[in-house]
Amino acid sequence: MFDARLRPLIDPPLNAAGRWLARRGVTANAVSLTGIAVGVAAAVAIAHSHFMLALGLIIANRVLDGLDGAVARATRLTDFGGYLDIVGDFLFYVAVPVGFALASPANLLPALLLVASFTLTGISFLAFAVIAGKRGLETAAHGRKSFFYDTGLAEGTETIAIFIAMLLWPAHFPVIALAYAGLCLVTVVQRSLAAWHSFAGESPPG
Template structure:
């Protein structure tokens, strides 16, 4: 929901960092893979209840996620790079609640499992629409530089990371926060499902 505004605020700082990275010969895909590997370090950190260490890994991952896109805009975006980026992003998002599950399976298990299921709902409705939107040439005005069509919602990247920050700072409230965010994510998933279906159902859209 806040992503379009947030992306605009970060565009210039990321552009300057990306220009330096390009001068050093760093590619967007290298940053994508490196930031993913750093982000996945949050899983063992969470399992060991090292929550602030996990938070550092999560934030570095998100910084890298912004930087790889900025580098790609300088060197030229590619379908392969976009595919790699979005695939690793969704794995990372589900890995964070899995880390909390490992930290305390008895207390956190159900809430973490529900959150991972919920991420599947938001991810499936997002990616399925993106694939068909690309096939039909549907415009993507809010995210013109993205490789995939971004179908928005109540909970997007900014909101997800904000929740990750809060649960790392206040891990004792993981269960309550996970249930609350899962509810909001289902609102997003269902609204995307409805909006995507109605968009593809418009006159002029070919039937599959």
């Protein structure tokens, strides 16, 4: 919901940093892989109840997630880069609740339901992107991307805010996780209605 609104604020410094890294030979894929490793490390820290360490790693992961696209825009966007970026995102989104599930048995069911809701959200996002790409649809709301990004109520900004809340108040993880799982399901419904409005009864051009 807030991703597109934050773009004008975060893109200029990220793009400047991306150009700086590109001039020094750093590739977008290297940044993506580093971000994936940092995200997994955050989940491991959560599993061992090192919540403040995990908070720092999550912030680093998100910075790297923004930088890989900035480096790509400073050089060139590739299909594999887009693939690696989205796989890294969803690996991170799943790894964090899994870390909480390993930290405490009381977190297991809420974490499972949150992962299930992330799965449905991801499927709706990617299915929309595939069909939108097939029809030649484009959007610049989330910046220049390798494929179509549809908006939703629960997006990256909201997810990171929820993860931070979980780390600041880990004892309340079950309540926070269940509430956000519900918000993710609302997003799936929202995106499905948007798909019906955009695609139902129409044939792709050409």
